[in-house]
Amino acid sequence: MIGIIDYGAGNxxxxxxxLDYLGADSRVVHAKNDLAEIDRIIxxxxxxxxxxxxKLKSVRMYCAINEWLLANRSFLGICLGMQVLxxxxxxxxGVHGLGIFKGKVMRFKDYKVPQIGWNQVxxxxxxxxxxxxxxxxxxYFLHGYYVKSHxxxxxxxxxxxxLDYDSVIEKENICAVQFHxxxxxxxGLKLLKNWIEIC
Amino acid sequence: MKTESKFLTGxxxxxxxxxxVESGRVVKGIRFKELKDxxxxxxxxxxxxxxxxxxxxxxxxxxxxxxxxxxxEVVKNVSKEVFIPLTVGGGLRSVEDMRKVLNAGADKVxxxxxxxxxxxxxxxGARTFGSQCIVLSxxxxxxxxxxxxxxxxxxxxxxxxxxxxxxxxxxxxxGEILLNSIDKDGTKQGYDLDLTKKISEGVGIPxxxxxxxxxxxxxVDAVVFGKADAVLLASLLHYGEYTINNIKKYLQEKGVGVRx
Numbered sequence: 127m128i129g130i131i132d133y134g135a136g137n138x139x140x141x142x143x144x145l146d147y148l149g150a151d152s153r154v155v156h157a158k159n160d161l162a163e164i165d166r167i168i169x170x171x172x173x174x175x176x177x178x179x180x181k182l183k184s185v186r187m188y189c190a191i192n193e194w195l196l197a198n199r200s201f202l203g204i205c206l207g208m209q210v211l212x213x214x215x216x217x218x219x220g221v222h223g224l225g226i227f228k229g230k231v232m233r234f235k236d237y238k239v240p241q242i243g244w245n246q247v248x249x250x251x252x253x254x255x256x257x258x259x260x261x262x263x264x265x266y267f268l269h270g271y272y273v274k275s276h277x278x279x280x281x282x283x284x285x286x287x288x289l290d291y292d293s294v295i296e297k298e299n300i301c302a303v304q305f306h307x308x309x310x311x312x313x314g315l316k317l318l319k320n321w322i323e324i325c
Numbered sequence: 326m327k328t329e330s331k332f333l334t335g336x337x338x339x340x341x342x343x344x345x346v347e348s349g350r351v352v353k354g355i356r357f358k359e360l361k362d363x364x365x366x367x368x369x370x371x372x373x374x375x376x377x378x379x380x381x382x383x384x385x386x387x388x389x390x391x392x393x394x395x396x397x398e399v400v401k402n403v404s405k406e407v408f409i410p411l412t413v414g415g416g417l418r419s420v421e422d423m424r425k426v427l428n429a430g431a432d433k434v435x436x437x438x439x440x441x442x443x444x445x446x447x448x449x450g451a452r453t454f455g456s457q458c459i460v461l462s463x464x465x466x467x468x469x470x471x472x473x474x475x476x477x478x479x480x481x482x483x484x485x486x487x488x489x490x491x492x493x494x495x496x497x498x499x500g501e502i503l504l505n506s507i508d509k510d511g512t513k514q515g516y517d518l519d520l521t522k523k524i525s526e527g528v529g530i531p532x533x534x535x536x537x538x539x540x541x542x543x544x545v546d547a548v549v550f551g552k553a554d555a556v557l558l559a560s561l562l563h564y565g566e567y568t569i570n571n572i573k574k575y576l577q578e579k580g581v582g583v584r585x
Binding site for chain 2: 139140143144146173174239240241242243244262264266267285286287308310311315
């Protein structure tokens with residue numbers, strides 16, 4: 127059973143609908159106690175870094191997710207759900223992210239913010255999550271801040287918006303994407319299917 | 326602000342079909358032999374999605390109470406099988422109205438008259454759902470050397486200067502501007518390029534050009550001269566003169582980045 131974490135950051139339903147379409151069993155998870163039957167977690171999200179972290183703490187999910195990640199259990203972060211894996215964000219100074227990976231989330235400069243629309247993912251190395259997906263496929267992005275990790279081994283896909291940044295990361299059972307696979311048409315569904323079936 | 330950025334980055338120009346819906350039926354004339362029921366918004370959404378639409382916008386033009394309820398059903402059904410961004414507008418007057426369409430499966434809401442009557446609706450919506458959810462729709466009509474924002478489907482002049490209103494909207498938290506030219510709408514004479522350029526260069530958020538597309542070159546112009554980040558298309562697509570695929574091929578030949 128896939129658990130979609132509800133932390134008030136919207137777009138849960140889109141993710142749920144995409145999983146329903148793919149025939150995958152999923153459930154929206156509101157609190158730590160709901161995690162019992164869950165063996166895979168999706169952390170979705172649009173919204174602000176600070177409110178996401180605060181909300182996760184208020185429903186006692188912050189520690190639960192941290193433990194989940196440290197145990198290397200199956201995980202997919204989407205958009206803000208990718209950013210909170212890192213240490214901090216320029217969006218909310220002084221707020222600690224989950225910090226599973228080293229690196230900081232930064233704001234785009236010089237270009238229209240937020241980046242809204244379809245951009246390409248350049249495949250940096252082979253991975254399970256991008257298996258069978260063509261290099262430079264277009265995905266739907268919607269974000270004002272980007273991740274540049276300190277660890278190149280993490281990075282599977284990169285995207286250019288004035289500068290190159292990390293758009294897909296995979297480390298063992300932990301995956302995260304900056305774009306919205308649930309809104310990226312056929313190729314987005316393929317990525318979700320990869321995650322469900324082989325990640 | 327480097328507005329030529331879209332030519333340097335991989336970000337594609339978006340082609341967005343617009344469906345005007347009244348009581349659950351698409352009301353602008355639609356002529357497709359391939360469709361069993363061209364007036365059914367769900368079937369048409371599926372059709373444009375298969376053609377390669379980058380997003381879809383549904384405008385409830387009747388905006389009656391019953392129409393709103395039907396629109397919610399439409400959005401529920403479309404979002405079950407069409408996995409691209411969906412925007413819904415028309416008659417949304419409160420955060421609760423917004424929540425209903427978002428919960429039904431919309432990704433963004435477009436507000437026009439209600440935002441002019443109550444600008445706080447923009448900031449309330451942005452605080453509740455995030456800026457990326459809030460599309461400020463502006464119906465613009467030329468007044469000598471400037472443009473005024475109109476309300477109620479273009480019937481009343483609010484007296485607001487469009488550039489000032491767009492900037493104010495951005496400040497209040499709108500994530501995108503849907504810019505419709507009343508003068509050009511339905512004329513097929515091309516987008517209002519001066520208007521599009523002025524607004525696109527004046528704000529830091531994406532601008533969707535709307536109203537007047539009649540030829541492929543006019544679409545290129547909206548992007549190259551008007552600096553639009555996306556183009557809205559209605560009649561041009563509905564009458565089957567061009568497919569989204571035709572349009573994208575042409576844009577690409579002209580050096581405009583599109584999604585495949």
